[in-house]
Amino acid sequence: xxxxxxxxxxxxxxxxxxxxxxxxxxxxxxxxxxxxxxxxxxxxxxxxxxxxxxxxxxxxxxxxxxxxxxxxxxxxxxxxxxxxxxxxxxxxxxxxxxxxxxxxxxxxxxxxxxxxxxxxxxxxxxxxxxxxxxxxxxxxxxxxxxxxxxxxxxxxxxxxxxxxxxxxxxxxxxxxxxxxxxxxxxxxxxxxxxxxxxxxxxxxxxxxxxxxxxxxxxxxxxxxxxxxxxxxxxxxxxxxxxxxxxxxxxxxxxxxxxxxxxxxxxxxxxxxxxxxxxxxxxxxxxxxxxxxxxxxxxxxxxxxxxxxxxxxxxxxxxxxxxxxxxxxxxxxxxxxxxxxxxxxxxxxxxxxxxxxxxxxxxxxxxxxxxxxxxxxxxxxxxxxxxxxxxxxxxxxxxxxxxxxxxxxxxxxxxxxxxxxxxxxxxxxxx
Numbered sequence: 350x351x352x353x354x355x356x357x358x359x360x361x362x363x364x365x366x367x368x369x370x371x372x373x374x375x376x377x378x379x380x381x382x383x384x385x386x387x388x389x390x391x392x393x394x395x396x397x398x399x400x401x402x403x404x405x406x407x408x409x410x411x412x413x414x415x416x417x418x419x420x421x422x423x424x425x426x427x428x429x430x431x432x433x434x435x436x437x438x439x440x441x442x443x444x445x446x447x448x449x450x451x452x453x454x455x456x457x458x459x460x461x462x463x464x465x466x467x468x469x470x471x472x473x474x475x476x477x478x479x480x481x482x483x484x485x486x487x488x489x490x491x492x493x494x495x496x497x498x499x500x501x502x503x504x505x506x507x508x509x510x511x512x513x514x515x516x517x518x519x520x521x522x523x524x525x526x527x528x529x530x531x532x533x534x535x536x537x538x539x540x541x542x543x544x545x546x547x548x549x550x551x552x553x554x555x556x557x558x559x560x561x562x563x564x565x566x567x568x569x570x571x572x573x574x575x576x577x578x579x580x581x582x583x584x585x586x587x588x589x590x591x592x593x594x595x596x597x598x599x600x601x602x603x604x605x606x607x608x609x610x611x612x613x614x615x616x617x618x619x620x621x622x623x624x625x626x627x628x629x630x631x632x633x634x635x636x637x638x639x640x641x642x643x644x645x646x647x648x649x650x651x652x653x654x655x656x657x658x659x660x661x662x663x664x665x666x667x668x669x670x671x672x673x674x675x676x677x678x679x680x681x682x683x684x685x686x687x688x689x690x691x692x693x694x695x696x697x698x699x700x701x702x703x704x705x706x707x708x709x710x711x712x713x714x715x716x717x718x719x720x721x722x723x724x725x726x727x728x729x730x731x732x733x734x735x736x737x738x739x740x741x742x743x744x745x746x747x748x749x750x751x752x753x754x755x756x757x758x759x760x761x762x763x764x765x766x767x768x769x770x771x772x773x774x775x776x777x778x779x
Contacts, residue, residue: 352514353545354421354480357538358383360515360623361522362473363604365531368615369433373605375466377731380601380724382473385481387721393485393713397706398566408554410490417483418546422539424476429535431469481720488712490552492703506638507696512630512689517541520623527615570710577775588768589715590722592761593695595658596688597723599754601730606664606747611672621677626685633689640690646698647769653691654765658758660687664751665743702772726757 366376401412491507521541522534574582607613607622641649663680670676703711730750737749744752 352511353518353538353542354425354476355386355484356515356518357425357522357535358473358477358480359600360519360604361534361538363601364523364608364615364618365432365526367605367608368526368531369435370609371433371466372731373602373609373734374731376605377601377728377734379470379473380727380730382470383477383720383727384724385474385477386484387717387719387724389481389485389720390710390714390717392482393710393717394566394570394707396482396485397489397570397710398562410486410493411549411552411554413486414483414490414549414552415546417479417486418542418549420479421476421483422542422546424472424479425535425539425542428469428472428476429532429539431472432531432535433466433469434530434532484716485713488716492700492712503697503700509631509634511692512627512634514545516623516627520619520627523615523619523623527619566707566710570704570707570714573704573707574711574714578771581771584764585768585771586718588761588764589699589718591757591764592654593657593691593719594722594726594761595661595754595758596684596691597719598726598730598757599661599664599751601727602734602747602750603664606668607677610747611667613672613677617674617677621674622681625678626681629682629685630689630692633686634693635689636686637690637693641694641697646694646701647766647773649690649694650698650769651762651765653687653694654758654762656687657691658755658762660684661751661755665748668746668748668751698769698772 362379362382363376366379396413400409401416404412404415491503518538522531522538525534525537574585578585603622607618608615637649637653640652644652660683663683667673667676667680699712699715702715733753734747734750737744737753738746740746740749743749
């Protein structure tokens with residue numbers, strides 16, 4: 350369940366818009382539709398405290414999985430029906446090298462209206478709310494079900510399963526879209542989501558405790574963080590904001606880069622980036638779990654953080670190689686293997702910080718900070734690309750954009766040794 354709707358909201362929507370010739374600035378704006386992933390901590394305490402209506406009595410986690418999975422399936426169908434079904438004329442001033450930043454934003458908003466994309470954007474936003482809430486419960490279910498000494502292996506399994514779901518929402522959607530259209534692709538994703546929801550009904554409910562009151566559900570997660578971290582909780586928030594930026598922001602423009610700039614077909618992207626990339630991500634996740642068991646979370650985060658940022662060099666290489674399948678395969682292999690490793694260690698790190706009583710809220714706060722930064726910076730990624738396209742040389746065009754995303758990873762990497770020492774020394778740490 351977790352991973353399918355997220356991939357559709359990000360990769361699927363971006364690919365659909367790119368195929369309809371929507372400009373990169375608008376595609377960047379659609380990152381704001383994923384804001385619920387960054388704000389899910391606001392309503393996460395409700396999912397910790399209350400049981401889902403009708404189906405959640407005595408099964409707090411499983412009940413919410415059923416309700417939110419069903420809602421996500423319905424919204425996938427609605428978004429597929431409302432999406433852009435005709436090519437949209439590109440905004441000329443948005444691509445003009447002599448246009449000011451404000452002129453490009455104004456023209457992009459006009460394009461959004463002329464293309465009839467507001468309704469589609471609202472449905473994608475609603476889908477993000479449902480699927481972000483679903484992720485809150487999935488994360489809590491996983492955290493409550495795993496012993497502390499199994500965090501590395503559990504994170505590895507989670508990343509692998511997340512990528513399996515992403516394969517359906519990524520490669521599966523692209524294959525179907527190339528043959529039957531994007532509406533059919535979204536409906537396929539909805540069917541898979543519905544089937545996953547049915548299987549969840551048979552999952553065992555974790556036995557860990559829950560908040561004693563609604564006030565405890567709201568204040569407990571923050572109170573325990575403050576008790577353990579003190580003023581350095583702000584530093585933890587800054588670290589979570591920055592650590593995954595190279596991957597999350599760079600990924601926003603990969604769709605238009607491959608489709609509009611280089612001219613790869615949906616089938617080529619599905620086979621190479623999604624299907625073959627899936628294998629490298631699984632391999633990276635498995636390797637990450639093994640390395641974490643040997644090196645520990647702290648040293649693994651430092652190594653994998655460097656690899657995550659450096660992996661975007663592959664897109665720079667592809668930009669200079671042009672439409673070259675071998676170069677695309679190499680870039681995808683590097684990116685996905687590194688992301689599998691860094692995703693595994695980051696999930697393990699965040700799980701290690703959570704109190705089981707408030708795992709939904711605390712994990713949502715931590716991951717929400719990460720996605721909030723990605724949504725805000727991602728919304729400006731198209732404008733950043735436009736600025737880079739005004740330049741020449743290595744810093745010009747898509748190469749310059751991906752180099753900037755690499756630089757975004759430096760502050761987070763620099764904080765790893767200090768933040769992991771603080772995490773190990775905090776009161777109540779395992």
